[in-house]
Structures are given as C-alpha cells and as structure tokens.
Amino acid sequence: MSEGEVFPVPAAWAKRAKMNAQAYEAAVARVETDPDGYWTDVAGRLDWIAPFTQVKDTSFHKHPFHIRWYADGVLNVSVNCLDRHLDTRGDQVAIIWESDEGTPWDNLTYRQLHAETCRMANVLKARGVQKGDRVTIYLPMIPQAAVAMLACARIGAVHSVIFGGFSPDSIAGRIQDCDSRIVITADEGLRGGKTVPLKRNVDEALEQCPGVTDVIVVRRTRADVPMKAGRDAFYSDLKQGVADTCEPEPMNAEDPLFILYTSGSTGKPKGVLHTTGGYLVWAAHTHELVFDYKPGEVFWCTADVGWVTGHSYVVYGPLANAATTVMFEGVPNYPTNSRFWEVIDKHKVNTFYTAPTAIRALMRDGDEPVLKTSRKSLRLLGTVGEPINPEAWLWYHRVVGDGRCPIVDTYWQTETGACLASPLPGATALKPGSCAKPLPGIKFELVDAEGQVLHGATSGNLVITDSWPGQMRSVYGDHQRFFDTYFSTYAGKYFTGDGCRRDEDGYYWITGRVDDVINVSGHRLGTAEIESALVSNENVAEAAVVGFPHDIKGQGVYCFVTLKADVVPTDILQAELKGWVRREIGPFAAPDVVQFAPGLPKTRSGKIMRRILRKIAENDLSNLGDISTLADPSVVDDLVKNRIGS
Numbered sequence: 131m132s133e134g135e136v137f138p139v140p141a142a143w144a145k146r147a148k149m150n151a152q153a154y155e156a157a158v159a160r161v162e163t164d165p166d167g168y169w170t171d172v173a174g175r176l177d178w179i180a181p182f183t184q185v186k187d188t189s190f191h192k193h194p195f196h197i198r199w200y201a202d203g204v205l206n207v208s209v210n211c212l213d214r215h216l217d218t219r220g221d222q223v224a225i226i227w228e229s230d231e232g233t234p235w236d237n238l239t240y241r242q243l244h245a246e247t248c249r250m251a252n253v254l255k256a257r258g259v260q261k262g263d264r265v266t267i268y269l270p271m272i273p274q275a276a277v278a279m280l281a282c283a284r285i286g287a288v289h290s291v292i293f294g295g296f297s298p299d300s301i302a303g304r305i306q307d308c309d310s311r312i313v314i315t316a317d318e319g320l321r322g323g324k325t326v327p328l329k330r331n332v333d334e335a336l337e338q339c340p341g342v343t344d345v346i347v348v349r350r351t352r353a354d355v356p357m358k359a360g361r362d363a364f365y366s367d368l369k370q371g372v373a374d375t376c377e378p379e380p381m382n383a384e385d386p387l388f389i390l391y392t393s394g395s396t397g398k399p400k401g402v403l404h405t406t407g408g409y410l411v412w413a414a415h416t417h418e419l420v421f422d423y424k425p426g427e428v429f430w431c432t433a434d435v436g437w438v439t440g441h442s443y444v445v446y447g448p449l450a451n452a453a454t455t456v457m458f459e460g461v462p463n464y465p466t467n468s469r470f471w472e473v474i475d476k477h478k479v480n481t482f483y484t485a486p487t488a489i490r491a492l493m494r495d496g497d498e499p500v501l502k503t504s505r506k507s508l509r510l511l512g513t514v515g516e517p518i519n520p521e522a523w524l525w526y527h528r529v530v531g532d533g534r535c536p537i538v539d540t541y542w543q544t545e546t547g548a549c550l551a552s553p554l555p556g557a558t559a560l561k562p563g564s565c566a567k568p569l570p571g572i573k574f575e576l577v578d579a580e581g582q583v584l585h586g587a588t589s590g591n592l593v594i595t596d597s598w599p600g601q602m603r604s605v606y607g608d609h610q611r612f613f614d615t616y617f618s619t620y621a622g623k624y625f626t627g628d629g630c631r632r633d634e635d636g637y638y639w640i641t642g643r644v645d646d647v648i649n650v651s652g653h654r655l656g657t658a659e660i661e662s663a664l665v666s667n668e669n670v671a672e673a674a675v676v677g678f679p680h681d682i683k684g685q686g687v688y689c690f691v692t693l694k695a696d697v698v699p700t701d702i703l704q705a706e707l708k709g710w711v712r713r714e715i716g717p718f719a720a721p722d723v724v725q726f727a728p729g730l731p732k733t734r735s736g737k738i739m740r741r742i743l744r745k746i747a748e749n750d751l752s753n754l755g756d757i758s759t760l761a762d763p764s765v766v767d768d769l770v771k772n773r774i775g776s
C-alpha cells in the first residue's frame with residue numbers, strides 16, 4: 131500500500147448508506163437553490179413543541195452581526211434524547227457503561243436513563259436551580275455525567291462540563307467566568323487503575339469561589355472525602371424519595387444549552403456557548419450522516435464528555451438518534467493494550483471513533499494485541515481531533531478494521547458543535563490523512579494571509595463563508611470577543627485557525643493550527659495559557675511556549691524559560707517547572723521540554739519572534755529565516771546551542 135492510495139467506496143456501503151455519492155451531490159446543490167427547504171428538512175428530525183417559522187437568520191458581518199437558527203421554535207433537548215424514544219425503544223440499552231475495572235454495574239435502558247435524568251433534574255430544582263442558571267459538572271466517565279447534562283437540559287439550566295484532568299485553578303477560573311453556584315462532582319475518578327481526586331480538586335478550587343453554595347457528590351470509589359456541612363451532599367442521599375418524572379422546560383431554540391471552555395491563541399480559555407435547537411439538529415444529523423447510523427447499532431466514541439467530542443458523539447448525537455452509546459471510563463492500555471479491542475468484542479461495537487494519538491500509541495505495540503481479538507462486529511472506524519498521519523491511518527484500516535471498514539476522518543472544532551468535513555462511508559473514496567470534503571451546507575474557502583481567495587489545488591488558511599445550525603453563538607459573557615476572535619481576521623468569514631491544503635480532486639487536508647494553539651494528544655492548549663502558568667512561578671521572568679512534532683502526541687510542549695536574575699538554572703528546577711504547569715493547568719498540559727534561555731528572540735519593538743522558536747523546537751535549524759531584525763540576534767546562538775534533544 132502506498133501513501134497515495136485511494137480506497138473506493140465498497141459496493142455494499144454505496145448500497146446500504148443513507149447518503150451515496152449522487153445523494154451527496156444533490157444535497158450540496160440543494161443547499162444552494164433551496165437553503166430554507168434543506169435546513170427545514172434537516173431540523174425535521176427533532177420533535178418541536180412549537181414549530182419554527184424562521185429558518186436561518188445569520189450574518190457574519192459587523193453590522194449586523196448575529197447567528198440565529200430556527201429562532202422561534204420551541205423544544206426540549208432531553209425530550210428529544212429520551213422521552214420520544216420511550217414508546218418504541220424504552221427497553222433498549224441507551225448507555226453501555228464500561229468501567230475502568232471492566233465490570234459494568236450500570237447499563238441504562240432509555241426508560242432507566244429517562245427516570246435517572248428526571249430524578250437528577252428534580253434534585254437540581256430542589257437545590258434552587260432555575261432555567262438559565264449555570265451548573266458546573268466535573269465528573270469522571272460514568273453514566274451520571276450524561277444524566278447530569280440531560281438533567282440540566284430538562285430544566286433549562288446551562289451546563290459547563292469540565293474535563294476531569296483539569297486542575298483546581300482551571301476549575302476555579304471556569305466557575306468564576308460563568309458565575310456558577312452549583313457543582314456536580316464525584317468522590318474520585320478511576321482511570322487506568324489510578325484514582326483521580328475529583329472532590330479534593332473541587333474543594334481546593336472552591337476556596338477561590340465563594341459564590342458556590344451547593345456541591346453534589348456522586349459516589350464512584352466510595353472513598354472517604356471531606357464534606358462541608360451546608361454545602362456538600364451525596365447524590366445518593368439527595369435522590370432518596372425523589373420523583374422519577376419531571377416536566378420538561380419548553381426552551382426557545384436560541385436558549386443556551388451549554389458552555390464549554392476551550393483554549394484560544396490569547397488570554398484565558400473562552401466559554402464557547404451553544405444553544406438548544408441548532409446544536410442538537412447538527413449533532414444528531416451529523417451522527418447519522420457521517421457514521422451512517424442505523425437503529426439498533428452500537429456506537430462507541432472514546433472521547434471524554436469533558437471535551438466537545440464527548441458532548442456531541444457520546445451523549446447528544448447518539449441519544450437524539452436512539453442509539454446505544456458506549457461510555458468508557460478507562461484508558462486504551464489498561465489493564466492491557468488489547469483493552470479497546472476487547473471492549474469492542476464484549477459489547478459488539480459496530481462503529482468505533484477515537485483519536486489519532488491513541489492509534490499511534492497502540493500501533494507502537496504491534497499487531498498482536500489487536501489480532502488476538504475478533505472485532506467482527508465492527509463495520510466503521512472514525513478519527514477526530516488532529517491530523518492523522520497516513521501510516522497510522524493505514525494501520526488502523528488494515529489491522530484494526532481488517533481492511534474492510536471505511537474510516538471517517540472527521541474534522542471539526544468545539545466552536546462548530548459537530549462535524550464539518552468528513553468522508554461519508556457510502557459516498558466518498560478515502561484518502562488516508564484527508565478529511566475529504568465538507569458536509570452539505572458547509573462552505574469552505576481557502577484564503578491567503580491577506581484574505582485573497584485561493585482557487586484550485588492550493589494551500590491556505592481555512593475559512594467558512596456561511597453559517598450552519600451547530601455553530602457556536604457567542605463567547606459566554608463576551609460577545610465582542612466572539613466577533614473579534616473569529617470574524618475580524620477575514621471580514622465576513624469565520625476563521626477556523628487551521629491551515630489546509632486542497633488537492634486536485636477537491637479533497638481537504640488539514641495541516642494544523644496556524645495560530646498559537648497547539649494540539650497535544652488531541653487536546654487543545656493555548657500556548658499563552660502555559661506561558662502564563664510558567665510566569666506565575668516565582669523563579670520565572672519570562673516564558674515562550676511552542677509546539678513541536680511528537681511521534682505519539684502529534685505535538686509536544688516546548689517551553690523556553692528565562693529565569694529571574696538571581697535564580698540558578700538546574701535540572702531540579704527544570705523538573706519543578708514541568709510539575710508546576712501540571713498542577714496549574716492539568717496533567718495533560720505538562721511540558722515535554724523546558725529549556726532555560728538567557729534571552730528570547732525579540733523584535734526591536736519587544737515582540738517575541740515565535741517563528742524562530744518554533745524552528746528551533748522542531749530542530750529545523752537551517753530555516754530560521756531572517757534574524758537580522760532582532761533586537762539582539764546573538765540570543766539565537768545560545769538557543770540553538772542549548773537546544774534540548776540536539
């Protein structure tokens with residue numbers, strides 16, 4: 131197999147798929163000629179309490195600037211994910227829970243999930259939570275995470291889920307930003323046999339959040355955790371005797387559904403705000419289209435619910451489509467590196483969706499851990515979160531999928547709600563490493579740095595010229611920042627922050643971020659956040675952080691650090707600073723490399739030249755470019771000489 135190989139659509143797929151090649155072309159054409167009709171049909175998959183009369187009402191320009199979809203429609207997300215399935219699929223399993231230890235305690239049918247959701251909703255109400263209130267969820271991958279999200283949706287509260295890998299400081303920042311007064315957490319999490327001190331992290335965070343009045347603690351490991359009287363209560367106690375029905379709150383399509391914090395190129399993480407109607411339409415529609423989801427199939431997305439992929443493809447998309455969704459608490463290599471494949475066999479998983487970083491890590495262990503499992507139930511594979519190198523793609527296809535399962539390489543972002551571009555298994559020939567083409571209704575354009583539109587086979591910055599229902603609506607509490615971040619670089623267009631190549635067949639190849647965001651193991655990190663964590667250490671005067679290519683993680687974190695005048699650079703301090711970032715942001719942000727630098731390359735106006743630092747971190751020393759404009763070109767010699775890993 132060569133890297134340039136193209137994998138045609140298998141005949142069986144062209145036949146079975148909801149969308150084949152002709153249907154794809156027809157849909158793309160219809161969005162042009164009959165946009166309202168197309169988008170109305172797409173939204174028709176949901177149950178609306180009051181139908182919408184307005185479909186699309188959007189403008190990416192400064193005056194006026196607004197994004198509204200189905201704006202006068204009324205619906206409830208939890209009803210769409212639960213109640214409407216009860217008559218026909220009440221006893222079907224909604225969530226298969228695969229615990230870290232591998233002993234499921236808790237597969238939930240739709241009927242059970244509905245009852246649990248209503249109970250949690252009633253508990254929240256009893257704690258005074260009302261429509262529009264923000265509820266922080268900091269839970270491990272246990273069914274109660276989905277229950278908590280759906281319970282918020284049921285009563286119109288806005289959830290803000292925080293990934294369990296985040297530190298107390300990161301939790302505090304997020305709670306303060308959205309002014310949330312209630313937190314749902316667990317005693318501890320369990321991943322790969324190790325415990326995660328969730329409640330302890332919350333306690334520490336809340337020292338900075340006096341506004342939080344209620345902490346609901348789900349018991350996971352049953353560890354003995356301190357409980358603050360008047361503030362903390364165990365969920366198992368609160369739900370005693372609570373009704374398992376709860377009237378759903380009728381929500382306007384544009385009422386907020388959730389906030390999810392994500393890293394940008396500057397400043398603190400942004401609260402990406404998604405609303406009720408358009409988000410659910412897009413999550414459900416793309417789940418069916420991209421994965422060709424058919425009723426009765428078992429769908430497994432390995433993402434944590436703390437990230438957008440978990441929101442859209444563990445919880446909302448699959449449940450809106452009455453799917454059986456797998457929720458996995460553990461890690462790919464515990465207790466053995468066959469775990470993923472064993473879980474596929476155990477639960478007869480049909481579609482498996484994971485991140486390239488996991489595939490690369492498992493590929494390193496060879497074929498044997500995969501081949502000793504059957505994987506006969508698999509019919510489709512997917513990847514998300516970062517570019518996949520063709521070598522990993524080919525291994526995934528040949529070994530994991532036995533050469534018979536198409537791979538959908540889905541490109542999207544927290545901001546986009548759900549998939550933007552992906553091959554469709556019944557419509558698109560596959561090219562390893564390419565996310566193929568935009569879904570019908572998504573309008574990609576490549577532009578150069580000046581905003582000039584580029585045509586044909588070329589590379590440029592990826593922008594989107596028109597709205598789609600799942601697009602974020604605002605940065606929570608800072609609408610101006612929403613406009614400035616995404617719509618001001620190229621007037622009237624949404625800028626993704628990604629670089630991209632388009633080939634002669636019109637296939638798109640995402641090349642990675644062109645801003646100061648890095649992608650470490652599929653986790654998005656702002657270099658500015660890591661820098662600000664570093665300079666908060668008393669020994670550090672200045673820091674500049676860049677990404678560098680990493681075999682497993684995609685990108686690693688490379689930090690250049692200037693110490694304060696009287697501080698001696700030592701190996702111990704190097705290790706200490708790595709630990710510092712771990713504690714300030716979270717373990718997944720830990721730097722791979724800390725290089726002490728007496729000075730950083732700056733222009734005469736004081737701006738750090740990151741381009742040069744990136745080249746040094748990448749070990750691309752012959753391409754440093756023009757350094758004569760630096761205030762002090764000699765700093766570069768020192769940086770090169772002391773490069774870590776040379």
Ligand code: WTA
Binds near residue numbers: 439514515642643652
């Ligand atoms: C990157 C994750 C290449 C991209 C859903 C994007 C990808 C960022 C792909 C968003 C893909 C995501 N191929 N790159 N299939 N999917 N990315 O917000 O750089 O965590 O801008 O959303 O991940 O990361 P986020």
